Amino acid sequence: MTIKATDTTVILQEGTLRHTLLEKPEFPDYSNVTAMPHFTYYYTEGETIWDRLSLNMTRFVDFCRDDLYLGCYALILRRLYPLLLSDNRAKNLAAYGADTDCMAYRVIQDFMTFLHKGNALTALALSPFSLTAVSPGSCTAMLYRLDACPAPAAVCDAINRIKPGGxxxxYTIKQALPAELTALCTQAQKDNFGSCTLYTLTVDDALMDFARANGSESFILLRAAEITRRVNDLQNLIQAMLAGAALPGDAYFIAVTILQQTEEILLSLYDYLEDDGLPVRANALKESVLNYYVGVCRQCDLTSYREKLTQFSEIFFDAVGKEFPQ
Amino acid sequence: MNKYKMCMIPAYPLENVQLLKDRVILPYVCYRAFGESLRLVTKSTGDYPYLSYLEGAELIPLPEDQSHMEEAVRYVSAHSEEIDLLFLFGARGEYMELAAAYRAARPDGLIYMKLDANIDWANAFPLYDNDFSAMLQSCDVISCEARHLQALLYKKWQRPVEYIPNGVYYPLYPEAETARYEEKENIILTVGRLGTAQKNTLLLLYAYALSFAELKEPWELVMIGSVTPEFQADYDDFCKRFPPLAPHIRLTGNIADKQALYQYYKRAKIFALTSRLEGGSPNVFSEAAIFGCTVITTGVDAADDMTDFGRVGRIVPDTEDFEGFSRALVSLCNNPDYLAHNFHDMRAYMREFFDYERLAERLHVLLELQSLKRRPS
Known part of the structure; x- marks a missing residue:
């Protein structure tokens, strides 16, 4: 894949496939421009915006020649171009999913700085915390590599960081979208070339509502409530087991099922847990319930099993209480 | 609960001795507990006299035309309807195609993988490989043999991994029932490939030497197993340097006769394990423990599990700590009350938490719950 820039067009090319990314506007759009710095370049003797854009497009090829996402970067810069030129205010962009030293970021940053010294592109570390650490509604645009983190909650977190209208x-090089994101992406403007696809979504009220409802904050609160409910049920069941109460035959299966569900929910929250040992503690409690159950079935002396069940349940319930205080 | 048609396929052709090791024994105990049938599918490596211990299990020899795993994939594809539960042993790349073939043919079937891994191996799993990750995802239950490893795998894989230790199938050890503490002698025993880097045997030899003068009663050190030439030279040198100790240390060589080996377990009060690395608890630990030996071990992955966090044994965390191992030996040897009491505690602990029949029942419940998820709604 390569990118060719002329005085009038920027073309993405791969074998016989050609895709015109941009054509130089004959009459630049003045309507949104309120102050000068970049605009003068069109008419001064120095480098024009078009020259710089062309240069940066070809720099993608120089710096990211072996990068499978090369086409995505070109498509991204094409979509950013009108946004960056739309007014003369400094813009804050963020990027998530690629390595923070990704060369494509440097190329885009160079073009942004050329337009306005205050423009910034911040590359976020690949951790869900880095998304939630960005102030809500603070970015003009977010570049998001879908293949690095296709989780819907993370995509919604990214949307929540973008200003209205941003x-x-x-972007992705995979053919299939994650099922949970299909509906979202059908609303997007889709550009693709070769294996590279870019979905561009403009953040409006409806999208923000969707993101708020499905972002990690809402996800975590919902999941925390589910855990608390299950743990309350479990505490009663395990107390009854330890007290030697007559229990229905399926009581142990119910306890194990609840613990298995709890373990799965905890694992789904894994990146957000303060105590990352919680899932394995849930598993240890499940193991001691099962050992106790086997002991009951085999009519063994239950002393050791009871001790382990007591010990592991105390450890687990204490840890849950600290992680999800009520 | 359901009865399962079971099939165990090793990553490499089975040898006769492996029929009585974990890779086969656990599937066999599961078959006894909740199986309709058990097939051991392998290319033949010779005769299998130990098959006589596994009543009801069927050994299916694979054709010799292609590699073991190619033939195994072909077998599973052709016989998937006769396999409700597939046992895999080890997270090995060799299994990737097999697991995919079975999953494609039997979306409702179950795959259980016993990891048989230590922490170093677990750290080297190629999780970046899509096919390898798909293999792990296709497994309904994965278990590892040490709690330390389990905690690590939760961090690495973020999926449930059960703790199922290398256990004991008691019907294979009727002699253990007859062990009596009163018949035990002041013997420190170790069993293994003496002198290999993994078994770290010199640690025991020199720790014993360091503790010798502090022991209130005479204690013998008995070392059973094949001996590397390097260790033989070290041992000869040791005897020359410490002539008073030499008569108290015995290298028996390898003892293939199980009955003769069990007599040593019966007689020994202490079993020493000095390994630098073990995947779960080794078989010799389980054997020694059911005969009531108190175990002293280095900090291998399963050290906490083998000793119930130090309750029924001693852990010396550092594998190169000669003085620490010696101190632990002295404290055990000079504490006959603990050894006598621990004879019963250790045996009870093994029966409660390492008995394969009980572990299989636990596994049965886990598989049943997974099977509910796999059933078409």
Missing amino acids: LLLL
Whole structure:
């Protein structure tokens, strides 16, 4: 794949496939421009915006020649171009999913700085915390590599960081979208070339409502409530087991099922847990319930099993209480 | 609960001695507990006299035309309807195609993988490989043999991994029932490939030497197993340097006769394990423990599990700590009350938490719950 820039066009090319990314506007759009710095370049003797854009497009090829996402970067810069030129205010962009030293970021940053010294592109570390650490509604656009983190909650977190009217640029080299994101992406403007696809979404009220409802904050609160409910049920069941109460035959299966569900929910929250040992503690409690059950079935002396069940349940319930205080 | 048609396929052709090791014994105990049938599918490596211990299990020899795993994939594809539960042993790349073939043919079937891994191996799993990750995802239950490893795998894989230790199938050890503490002698025993880097045997030899003068009663050190030439030279040198100790240390060589080996377990009060690395608890630990030996071990992955966090044994965390191992030996040897009491505690602990029949029942419940998820709604 390569990118060719002329005085009038920027073309993405791979074998016989050609895709015109941009054509130089004959009459630049003045309507949104309120102050000068970049605009003068069109008419001064120095480098024009078009020259710089062309240069940066070809720099993608120089710096990211072996990068499978090369086409995505070109498509991204094409979509960013009108946004960056739309007014003369400094813009704050963020990027998530690629390595923080990704060369494509440097190329985009160079073009942004050329337009306005205050423009910034911040590369976020690949951790869900880095998304939630960005102030809500603070970015003009977010570049998001879908293949690195296809979780819907993370995509929604990214949307929540974007200003109304800003852009979410989801890019991928995979053919299939994660099922949970299909509906979202059908609303997007889709550009693709070769294996590279870019979905561009403009953040409006409806999208923000969707993101708020499905972001990690809402996800965590919902999941925390589910855990608390299950743990309350479990505490009663395990107390009854330890007290030697007559229990229905399926009581142990119910306890194990609840613990298995709890373990799965905890694992789904894994990146957000303060105590990352919680899932394995849930498993240890499940193991001691099962050992106790086997002991009951085999009519063994239950002393050791009871001790382990007591010990592991105390450890687990204490840890849950600290992680999810009520 | 359901009865399962079971099939165990090793990553490499089975040898006769492996029929009585974990890779086969656990599937066999599961078959006894909740199986309709058990097939051991392998390319033949010779005769299998130990099959006579596994009543009801069927050994299916694979054709010799292609590699073991190619033939195994072909077998599973052709016989998937006769396999409700597939046992895999080890997270090995060799299994990737097999697991995919079975999953494609039997979306409702169950795959259980016993990891048989230590922490170093677990750290080297190629999780970046999509096919390898798909293999792990296709498994309904994965178990590892040490709690330390389990905690690590939760961090690495973020999926449930059960703790199922290398256990004991008691019907294979009727002699253990007859062990009596009163018949035990002041013997420190170790069993293994003496002198290999993994078994770290010199640690025991020199720790014993360091503790010798502090022991209130005479204690013998008995070392059973094949001996590397390097260790033989070290041992000869040791005897020359410490002539008073030499008569108290015995290298028996390898003892293939199980009955003769069990007599040593019966007689020994202490079993020493000095390994630098073990995947779960080794078989020799289980054997020694059911005969009531108190175990002293280095900090291998399963050290906490073998000793119930130090309750029924001693852990010396550092594998190169000669003085620490010696101190632990002295404290055990000079504490006959603990050894006598621990004879019963250790045996009870093994029966409660390492008995394969009980572990299989636990596994049965886990598999039943997974099977509910796999059933078409």
